[in-house]
């Protein structure tokens with residue numbers, strides 16, 4: 001039995017009933033058939049960078065998606081379609097596209113994890129999200145027991161969400177295809193932090209390489225890169241989504257000097273980090289045995305010696321409850337909570 005702690009960036013989580021590493025794409029049909037015969041639905045793991053796995057672990061089968069490979073072809077319209085295997089690290093895919101002079105995901109460097117997991121929460125950063133350029137997913141459908149092609153309209157992408165979150169058991173993503181522009185110039189800089197990092201006005205279009213390097217430098221400075229060692233090395237990134245707010249709540253936040261922004265889908269959202277700081281939390285503060293806010297940012301919680309998944313989950317609940325009591329705003333956890341319930345909890349209705 002493999003401990004889930006060995007496969008998650010929080011390094012928390014008990015044993016899996018069975019753990020299987022999937023590396024050979026051609027072996028998938030036989031593997032899926034064998035799993036179907038046993039009447040089990042597997043849990044999927046990519047890089048484990050967005051998972052809080054329970055101390056008791058999981059009784060079922062866990063598949064580590066570790067297939068690698070990138071292919072590309074020129075489309076009739078002059079764009080390039082790039083297809084990556086699910087286990088290909090997203091950062092390796094970003095590096096590939098920047099090196100090949102392809103624009104579309106240059107601002108997504110530094111996000112840990114796999115390409116196959118990126119559509120799950122529609123991963124994004126600095127004004128880009130994977131759904132902006134995604135044209136097709138091949139996925140195994142555990143309902144119909146077929147490998148199927150999903151177009152973006154079927155994926156119900158939104159701010160850090162998709163159909164894969166609302167129907168977590170149904171599909172295993174096998175490949176992801178993106179349509180990218182042949183261009184050595186990046187998309188316009190849309191984020192103030194990045195504009196400052198690059199020393200250019202908002203709206204500037206740097207070269208792909210400058211954009212990608214600027215993102216990594218800015219993420220490092222803001223504690224958004226996963227460090228290999230040190231007090232912040234065990235984490236799953238931001239622990240809460242930026243919550244949607246009503247016009248009334250937005251006005252109250254503005255009056256208190258806080259930020260309200262529109263997401264790429266037009267919804268007004270408060271900053272979850274700012275709300276935690278208004279509740280009195282600061283970078284580095286201790287929340288429970290072995291559970292701390294990261295030394296860089298309040299919105300990232302880290303695990304240190306003596307941390308447990310249940311303590312981590314309890315800390316999340318305390319933070320969400322305090323913010324809700326003070327403001328009426330509900331914080332929802334961003335990491336998937338695995339093994340805490342009969343199903344993976346993507347956004348619990350009774351949270352806080």
Ligand SMILES: Cc1cc2nc3c(=O)[nH]c(=O)nc-3n(C[C@H](O)[C@H](O)[C@H](O)COP(=O)(O)OP(=O)(O)OC[C@H]3O[C@@H](n4cnc5c(N)ncnc54)[C@H](O)[C@@H]3O)c2cc1C
Pocket residue numbers: 009043044045046047048049050051065086110111112113114115116117118120121122123124125164171172173174224225226235236237238336344
């Ligand atoms: C330091 C740090 C910074 C981060 N910054 C960002 C950021 O800027 N933007 C952002 O969006 N996210 C960010 N994240 C969160 C995380 O990296 C992303 O959500 C990433 O896409 C998760 O990939 P993963 O392979 O680690 O997925 P995992 O954590 O392994 O899995 C996440 C979910 O996807 C499912 N899943 C995984 N692979 C598959 C598959 N092939 N088919 C079906 N389901 C699958 C899992 O079952 C689980 O439900 C950050 C995390 C960290 C630690």
